[in-house]
Amino acid sequence: MNKSSEKLKQPEKPGADEYECPICKDTELVLKRDEWGYEFASFCECRERKAWKRRFKQALIPDEFIHANFENFKRSTQYQQDMYDATISYLNEFAVIKHDNGTTKKILSDKNLGFIAVVGEQRLRELPAGERAEAKRQHNNFGVGKTHLQIALAKRLIKDGFNVLVVSDVTFMDELIQAKMMNDEGETLNRLLHSAIHADVLVWDDIGKAKWSEAKEALYYKIINERYRKQKPIVFNSNEDRGTLSEKIGYAAASRLLGQCGPYLLEVEGEDFRLKGA
Numbered sequence: 001m002n003k004s005s006e007k008l009k010q011p012e013k014p015g016a017d018e019y020e021c022p023i024c025k026d027t028e029l030v031l032k033r034d035e036w037g038y039e040f041a042s043f044c045e046c047r048e049r050k051a052w053k054r055r056f057k058q059a060l061i062p063d064e065f066i067h068a069n070f071e072n073f074k075r076s077t078q079y080q081q082d083m084y085d086a087t088i089s090y091l092n093e094f095a096v097i098k099h100d101n102g103t104t105k106k107i108l109s110d111k112n113l114g115f116i117a118v119v120g121e122q123r124l125r126e127l128p129a130g131e132r133a134e135a136k137r138q139h140n141n142f143g144v145g146k147t148h149l150q151i152a153l154a155k156r157l158i159k160d161g162f163n164v165l166v167v168s169d170v171t172f173m174d175e176l177i178q179a180k181m182m183n184d185e186g187e188t189l190n191r192l193l194h195s196a197i198h199a200d201v202l203v204w205d206d207i208g209k210a211k212w213s214e215a216k217e218a219l220y221y222k223i224i225n226e227r228y229r230k231q232k233p234i235v236f237n238s239n240e241d242r243g244t245l246s247e248k249i250g251y252a253a254a255s256r257l258l259g260q261c262g263p264y265l266l267e268v269e270g271e272d273f274r275l276k277g278a
């Protein structure tokens with residue numbers, strides 16, 4: 001709508017077409033009448049849809065994975081099938097129970113789900129130059145579908161009613177470090193930490209990618225340990241392996257992160273499907 005028509009309409013009440021939901025005028029509540037004719041407030045049918053949209057927006061799903069789902073995940077190799085199976089059975093550990101009185105109870109998995117490398121980036125980088133290329137080819141961990149699958153999982157969980165936060169390691173760690181240096185009595189840092197610690201599910205893409213620092217190591221531990229204490233799961237993927245992940249995020253954080261996976265820790269390597277244009 002342009003400015004002038006907005007001005008013209010101002011004295012009037014907004015028309016029905018200005019609401020996303022004309023039924024409840026975006027209040028998400030409607031008045032209904034019971035069998036004796038008494039009015040009572042009830043949730044509008046648009047409430048679920050809007051709640052889903054809000055959660056989806058808040059989840060910060062990276063643009064390039066907005067269309068990732070379970071249906072379009074390619075399972076052309078055994079390890080992809082294994083990753084898929086693990087993710088589906090992990091998904092089944094979650095449930096939302098809706099009671100008649102309108103309250104809901106969320107059941108979270110108390111385990112983490114992790115896809116890591118057999119031979120980590122850090123280890124490959126330290127090889128003599130002559131061996132590096134061959135080892136990289138043999139132990140490729142890029143483009144195998146880790147992020148795709150975990151975003152598909154995130155989207156399904158959001159749909160089911162969970163608050164999911166997706167963070168990308170390098171960006172997120174930079175943000176935390178910047179917040180730490182801000183002169184606002186820790187307000188920004190606390191806000192970032194709070195959302196990472198309290199989200200029902202935290203999806204941590206590419207964990208261990210950021211350059212190591214002592215400050216980052218402390219932040220990794222804080223988030224991972226707090227979530228562990230609250231029994232809240234972390235879904236993560238990394239191009240590092242069990243050993244090199246410790247070097248990148250600290251031994252204490254890595255051992256808690258990996259130790260909380262149970263059967264849901266998969267070491268994957270294979271062809272880079274991005275190179276095949278798949």
Ligand SMILES: [Zn+2]
Nearest residue numbers: 021024044046
């Ligand atoms: Zn409505």
